[in-house]
Amino acid sequence: AQKVTQAQTEISVVEKEDVTLDCVYETRDTTYYLFWYKQPPSGELVFLIRRNSFDEQNEISGRYSWNFQKSTSSFNFTITASQVVDSAVYFCALSGGSYIPTFGRGTSLIVHP
Amino acid sequence: GAVVSQHPSRVICKSGTSVKIECRSLDFQATTMFWYRQFPKKSLMLMATSNEGSKATYEQGVEKDKFLINHASLTLSTLTVTSAHPEDSSFYICSARDKPGQGSGEAFFGQGTRLTVV
Numbered sequence: 001a002q003k004v005t006q007a008q009t010e011i012s013v014v015e016k017e018d019v020t021l022d023c024v025y026e027t028r029d030t031t032y033y034l035f036w037y038k039q040p041p042s043g044e045l046v047f048l049i050r051r052n053s054f055d056e057q058n059e060i061s062g063r064y065s066w067n068f069q070k071s072t073s074s075f076n077f078t079i080t081a082s083q084v085v086d087s088a089v090y091f092c093a094l095s096g097g098s099y100i101p102t103f104g105r106g107t108s109l110i111v112h113p
Numbered sequence: 114g115a116v117v118s119q120h121p122s123r124v125i126c127k128s129g130t131s132v133k134i135e136c137r138s139l140d141f142q143a144t145t146m147f148w149y150r151q152f153p154k155k156s157l158m159l160m161a162t163s164n165e166g167s168k169a170t171y172e173q174g175v176e177k178d179k180f181l182i183n184h185a186s187l188t189l190s191t192l193t194v195t196s197a198h199p200e201d202s203s204f205y206i207c208s209a210r211d212k213p214g215q216g217s218g219e220a221f222f223g224q225g226t227r228l229t230v231v
Contacts (some may be wrong), residue, residue, distance in 0.1 A: 033216055035222070043227045044122060091157070095220040100147055101208045105156040 002027045004094045006104035013082050014112050021077045021090050021107045029053075029096030033074045034068065037076070040088040048090075051075065082111045117209045119223030126197055126230055131178040134192045134226045136207030142157060142187035143209035148180075149194065160205075163190050197230040204228075 007070040013019045025034065036048040051061065051068055059066045063080045079086055089108045095101040116139040126132045136146055144165050150156040161177075163169040163184035171177045179201075181193040190209070194201050206225040 036227075037222070043225065045206060045222065045225045047222070048226075093222070095210075097209075098164060100159060101210075101220040101222070102159075103149070103157040 001098060002029075002094060002102050004092050004098070004102050004104035006092055006107050007109045009105070010076075010108040010110065012110045012112065015084060016081050017111075018078060018080050019109065020113075021079075021081050021109065022094075023075045023077065023092030023104060025073050025075065025092070025094045027094060027096050032094060032096035035091075035093040035095070036066065036077050037091045037093065038088045039091065048077075051109075054104070077107075082109075084111050084113055087111045114191055114211070117143075117207065117221045117223040119207055119226055121226060122224060124229070125187060125228045128198055128229070128230055129196055130227060131193055131195045132197055134205055134207075135195075136190045136192070136209065136223050138188045138209040138221070141209075141211040143190075143203075144187065145210045146184055146190040147208040148182060148190075148192050149206045149208070151206070157204075160192075194228065196225070197228070199230045200231045202228055 005024045032053045034051045038046040056068050067076045070097045087110050089106045091106045092104040117138045117191050120135045146163050148160045150160050151157045159172050160175045161169045161171045161182050163182045165184050169182035184190040204225050204227050207223045208220045210220040212216055
């Protein structure tokens with residue numbers, strides 16, 4: 001009924017590399033919301049972005065950018081010029097009116113100096 | 114945007130004691146709240162769904178007597194871990210959905226609570 005797939009379990013890059021974290025979702029809702037959260041080693045969830053299903057504009061915030069494509073049910077997240085402080089687990093989440101909010105399994109990003 | 118506040122963000126308790134985690138919707142009424150738990154190296158798994166004024170619905174395998182959920186008002190749900198043991202140490206997060214017809218129907222997430230039982 002509703003599912004979020006983050007196929008990349010762990011990604012390892014060297015500082016200054018660009019990295020894209022994939023998120024593919026499934027839902028029967030026509031209105032839904034997609035989220036990205038960062039969970040640094042300290043544990044708390046840090047909100048990064050929320051996007052509703054009617055807004056397919058890509059968004060850029062500093063080194064972060066998001067590519068939302070309804071045609072492929074994807075909401076990918078790119079970090080440009082990665083830094084060591086970007087090392088964290090990143091979760092994609094989906095919330096629709098009919099279903100329980102669902103998290104993906106998370107992608108662990110390791111940025112090496 | 115709507116805000117969901119979770120308190121405390123971190124708590125350490127002794128084995129055998131109980132600890133309460135609060136989840137508040139700050140600027141909207143939440144008829145439904147969800148509680149999740151994160152196991153090591155794993156994603157956030159749904160524990161239970163609570164509707165205001167009624168009993169929570171627990172997912173399979175979640176002990177309802179151990180994880181007491183109360184959703185007494187439209188802005189507050191609490192999760193009480195009773196007689197906590199070290200294996201209950203985890204990251205717990207809540208989510209709140211606004212009232213159908215009065216809001217977007219989307220759910221908002223709290224920042225999470227790190228529970229450590231010693």
